[in-house]
Amino acid sequence: MGAAAAPVAPAAEAMSGSTTPMTAVVQLEDIHKIYDSGEVQVHAVRGISLDINAGEFIAIMGASGSGKSTLMNLLGCLDRPTKGHYRLGGIDVSNLNANELADIRNQRLGFVFQGYNLLARTTALENVELPTLYSKRRLSTREMEARALHCLDIVGLSQRAGHFPSQLSGGQQQRVAIARALVNEPQILLADEPTGNLDSKTSAEVMGVFQKLNDAGITIVMVTHELDIARYCKRNLIIRDGRVVSDIQVADRTVAEVEIKKLQEAEAAAKLTA
Numbered sequence: 351m352g353a354a355a356a357p358v359a360p361a362a363e364a365m366s367g368s369t370t371p372m373t374a375v376v377q378l379e380d381i382h383k384i385y386d387s388g389e390v391q392v393h394a395v396r397g398i399s400l401d402i403n404a405g406e407f408i409a410i411m412g413a414s415g416s417g418k419s420t421l422m423n424l425l426g427c428l429d430r431p432t433k434g435h436y437r438l439g440g441i442d443v444s445n446l447n448a449n450e451l452a453d454i455r456n457q458r459l460g461f462v463f464q465g466y467n468l469l470a471r472t473t474a475l476e477n478v479e480l481p482t483l484y485s486k487r488r489l490s491t492r493e494m495e496a497r498a499l500h501c502l503d504i505v506g507l508s509q510r511a512g513h514f515p516s517q518l519s520g521g522q523q524q525r526v527a528i529a530r531a532l533v534n535e536p537q538i539l540l541a542d543e544p545t546g547n548l549d550s551k552t553s554a555e556v557m558g559v560f561q562k563l564n565d566a567g568i569t570i571v572m573v574t575h576e577l578d579i580a581r582y583c584k585r586n587l588i589i590r591d592g593r594v595v596s597d598i599q600v601a602d603r604t605v606a607e608v609e610i611k612k613l614q615e616a617e618a619a620a621k622l623t624a
């Protein structure tokens with residue numbers, strides 16, 4: 351897949367099963383988050399309203415401390431807003447209790463982190479299987495394994511299923527983490543600096559996996575510090591002091607396949623002249 355892949359909008363429409371205008375999968379309405387540690391209050395998110403439609407691929411950027419991770423934690427139902435409403439797939443999740451939020455997370459969301467967060471003494475396959483233990487429908491051992499293998503295949507790592515994280519490169523570990531995020535078939539993938547620990551070629555490979563998933567209809571929201579990485583996405587938001595100060599569609603997106611080829615050519619040329 352890649353540049354020639356089917357456009358996202360029809361796929362997203364097909365997933366929603368109708369041709370009526372899509373409703374946003376995420377609707378934030380005047381969301382605030384105040385951290386209150388008794389003496390100090392930090393107003394980390396200050397009134398963000400935002401709609402995200404199915405099939406979008408968004409990068410959130412902004413200076414350190416601007417509220418990106420706080421916003422991602424709210425989007426990921428890992429935390430509740432102090433004020434405002436959050437509708438996820440039409441359900442108001444702003445006032446759900448911790449158990450209800452956990453159910454929503456397991457059913458609808460997949461998470462990818464900067465540090466991969468894989469279990470060290472567990473194979474790639476078992477790491478990917480893990481979230482299926484928390485899925486609503488009880489799966490047989492064979493079903494869990496089949497699903498996990500399928501997800502490893504999507505990220506191009508089915509031959510590494512039996513490897514432990516220490517036997518994998520950083521980029522491969524991150525791809526295992528993406529497979530793990532996919533295993534419960536989420537509608538939305540949330541990633542906080544997924545390429546933060548990776549070099550440019552490996553970052554391009556990981557962004558290629560995200561572009562392939564997005565082409566297949568998955569909505570992706572990621573935080574990045576790097577403008578180059580944000581250019582692989584379709585929409586870029588900039589946050590400053592807990593507010594959205596810029597929200598643009600990316601005009602000339604970077605295509606991972608093209609970028610990887612360029613980087614390979616540059617590498618080969620450097621070897622020839624060395």
Ligand SMILES: Nc1ncnc2c1ncn2[C@@H]1O[C@H](COP(=O)(O)OP(=O)(O)OP(=O)(O)O)[C@@H](O)[C@H]1O
Pocket residue numbers: 385386387392393394412413414415416417418419420421
């Ligand atoms: N659990 C917490 N308790 C109190 N304050 C917090 C907490 N988490 C974050 N903050 C504060 O909220 C503000 C926003 O933090 P946040 O982690 O969202 O920033 P960020 O944009 O993700 O930064 P970075 O790029 O460094 O990851 C900061 O001032 C931070 O100190």
Ligand SMILES: [Mg+2]
Pocket residue numbers: 418419420
């Ligand atoms: Mg952060």
